Amino acid sequence: DAGVTQSPTHLIKTRGQHVTLRCSPISGHKSVSWYQQVLGQGPQFIFQYYEKEERGRGNFPDRFSARQFPNYSSELNVNALLLGDSALYLCASSLVQGYHEQYFGPGTRLTVT
């Protein structure tokens, strides 16, 4: 079975632009979470979606938004990009919401210039 997939792998954007990152969870998993990892640090929680509803939000500005589709895939959108948004964006899936094991995709490396 395929694991968590993310696209694109790498992305270069200019300050002020908008970006959309995509994630497909493991087949049968209904919960998707997004994390941001800047160089030298551990991943930081951005959002969690379950059954197409936002179930948790981390300490990120409103420029960050996300949604989950009926097939449980998800998009992360970031508006008005800043240099500080340069990071590895990781998507994780789990069977359902709660304390279950989470599995991570390979990530999207975003560079803002």
Add this chain to the structure above:
Amino acid sequence: GIQVEQSPPDLILQEGANSTLRCNFSDSVNNLQWFHQNPWGQLINLFYIPSGTKQNGRLSATTVATERYSLLYISSSQTTDSGVYFCAVINTGTASKLTFGTGTRLQVTL
């Protein structure tokens, strides 16, 4: 929020050596996971271990939830074990939000 600290921050081993990585957390947890992040950034699941002891080949882990710590043991280390090891927890009452520790960077040399 919950604090997760890992030690040591850096570790250099010769191939074949054993090591113990520690994760301390400041509050009760319902999920604890250990990950290995490879040089390409992929987080690889090692253990899901909110309590108790598990073993998988050369790796084993123990979590003592009542004392708020977890240990990851690596035996007979290999160069492919190099990378960053993260402990991550879900604090009771914050369903699905993983809080990651500070990480241990391991380098295994020949």
